[in-house]
Amino acid sequence: MRARSSLLLLLPGLAFLLVGFLLPAVAMLFAPPGVGFAQVLERMATMLTDPYDLGIIWRTVRIGLIVTALCVVLGFPIASLLARSQSRWAGVLLALAIFPLLLSNVVRTFGWLVVLGSNGVIGQVLTGLGIVEEAPQLLYTELAIVLGLVQLFLPLAVITCYSAVAQVDPGLDEAARGLGASRTRAFWTILVPLSLPGIVVAATLVFAGSVTAYTTPYLLGGSSQRLLSTQLFSYASVTVDWAAASATAIVMTVLVFLVSGISTLAGRKGATA
Amino acid sequence: MSAVLSRTAKLRHPVAGTLAVLGYVVMIVPILFVVATAFTAGSTLRFPPDGLSLRWFGEAVAYSPFLEAVVSSLELAVLATGLALLLGVPVTLAIHRGRLPGKDLLEGLFLSPLVVPELVVGLALYQQLMIGLRLDNFTTLLLGHTALLLPYAVRVTGASLALADPALEEAARGLGASPLRAFVTVTLPMLRPGLISAGLLGFVTSFNNVPLSLLLQTRDFRTLPPAMLDYVQQSYDPMVAAASTLVLAATVVVAVVAERTVGFAKIFGGINR
Structure with missing residues (x-):
């Protein structure tokens, strides 16, 4: 194919990418309407010193780290058992783990309202058994957000770890x-180190997803457990504070880029070591 | 099905099997509770549901x-x-x-x-x-x-x-x-x-x-x-x-x-x- 015809094939897609994504994103981050970049920087400086804002950033990162750890700890065993299983059920179980990826986040997160709500399953069971007098406040807590996000991102961890484990020669085990x-020793000295690149990818995807997710912290965290995403939405639509919205968006984007960058570097180092 | 997973897994991998079952519970169970509460005859979102009916499906389909x-x-x-x-x-x-x-x-x-x-x-x-x-x-x-x-x-x-x-x-x-x-x-x-x-x-x-x-x-x-x-x-x-x-x-x-x-x-x- 000649360079000119390749360019013609490329251009319409490129135009859409520029108008529907790149140009607006750059303009919003660096020059919001009526606000200079200096003001965005200023707002970012306040964010990084103000205890309230810092609290939100730290809560977002902390929840992201906990969710990532849980997804790896729960997802890798699922992936390794399924990848090594001879059972005809393994395929069904793998499909069951992937299926939630197709299902709306709203529907998946809504399930936790039924489970954790004041008339929910856990509260009813605990009061029914007489363990507690009144159903404990589970909704609108950090625990609720963590549970919701683990449910959301575990399928991603499972499928990413699964392809990593499947590439490890079973002959080595x-x-x-x-x-x-x-068995334990073979698991830790063979399977885990050889699937490590895949585990790193899984962890990166889960972390990036967790620190940017909106539906889960909105439904399960409420206004008392603000994260960067819910805060960003409120700056953009409630207070219409463009400087603060852009500053929050930059913090969120940098956070994701930083973690992806570190994981790419770690991956490269792992490949050469 | 998770019973199958736990049975085949627990025999040889008690820890991994338990974690895997826990993972499936977090991924799937909240979704099942959504389905269960949808068939309630009562007017609150609670579990166990107050009687069975298709009333809310009718309302959902008619809600413009x-x-x-x-x-x-x-x-x-x-x-x-x-x-x-x-x-x-x-x-x-x-x-x-x-x-x-x-x-x-x-x-x-x-x-x-x-x-x-x-x-x-x-x-x-x-x-x-x-x-x-x-x-x-x-x-x-x-x-x-x-x-x-x-x-x-x-x-x-x-x-x-x-x-x-x-x-x-x-x-x-x-x-x-x-x-x-x-x-x-x-x-x-x-x-x-x-x-x-x-x-x-x-x-x-x-x-x-x-x-x-x-x-x-x-x-x-x-x-x-x-x-x-x-x-x-x-x-x-x-x-x-x-x-x-x-x-x-x-x-x-x-x-x-x-x-x-x-x-x-x-x-x-x-x-x-």
Whole structure:
């Protein structure tokens, strides 16, 4: 194909990408209407010193880290059991783990309102058994957000870890076992290190997803557990404070880029080591 | 089914098996409770439900804001997916078959909407296109969703194209076929699995989207997930559980179609790599 015809094929897509994504994003981040970039920077400086704003950033990062850890700890075992299973159920279970990726986040998160709400499953069970007098406040807590986000991103962790485990030669596990290693030892010395690049990718995707998710903190965190995403929405639509909205958007984007960058570097180092 | 997993796993991997079961509980159980509460005869969202009825399904189907939102969401998802494929496939061809400098950079550019937080993109489009350029919200949503789906169109069809042998197209050209004819009769059939995967992924992503669409809602054109979020915030009755169950049922149909055409795991395997 000649360079000119390739360029013609490229141009319509490029135009859409520029108008529907790149140009507005750059303009919003660096030159919001009626506000100079100096004001955005100023607002960002306040954010990074103000205890309230810092609290929101820290809560977002903390929840992101907890969710990432939980998704790896729960997702890797699922992936490794399914990838190594001979059972005909393994395919069904894998489909069951992937299916939620197709399902609306609103529907998935709504389930936690039913489970954690004041008339919800957990409250009813606890009061019904006489363990507590009154149903504990579970909704609008950090715990609720963590549970909701783990549910949301676990399928992503499972499928990413699954392709990593599937690429590890099962002969290696067997060789280690044959040489006298216990199952536990073979798991930690063979399977985990060899799937590590995949685990890093899974962790990055989950973290980036968690610190930018909106539906879950909105429904399960309420106004008392603000995260960067819910805060950004309120700056944009309630207070219409463009400087603060852009500053929050920059913090969020930098956070995601930083983690993706670190994980890419770690991946490269792992590949050369 | 998780009983099967735990039984086969616990015998040999007690810790991993337990974690895996816990993972499945977090992923699946809240969704089951949504379904259970949707069939309540009572008027509060509680568990166990007060009697059984289909009353809330009737209300959900008759609730005109949801009905209009479903039509809007379908319209937007079909148009955005079609447009993204129409723009994305030529881009893929140019990247994989053309002689262009900086192909990696180009591909990276087209994947970039996946990296920037969607909420940030939504804010950018709201501020720059809807307020700044006074575009109506449908046009803005269509632009934004198309740009968001371009990465899927470019990468997933690219994976199919990478597997296809360029010699076949050259043979067709050598036998006298025009470039268009060679594309339609040789390249397009080879792209089929990629097109179906990208189409399904794109449709589902657009239909379920919250963060990008959230700020771009108006009374004239609303999509379903934000409409459901609004409803949950205002009233706490089982109608949303019924609506969620209907969305779940529709998603199961999509999943079955996905499994029958290209296979479930393949669809999601492609995008993370």
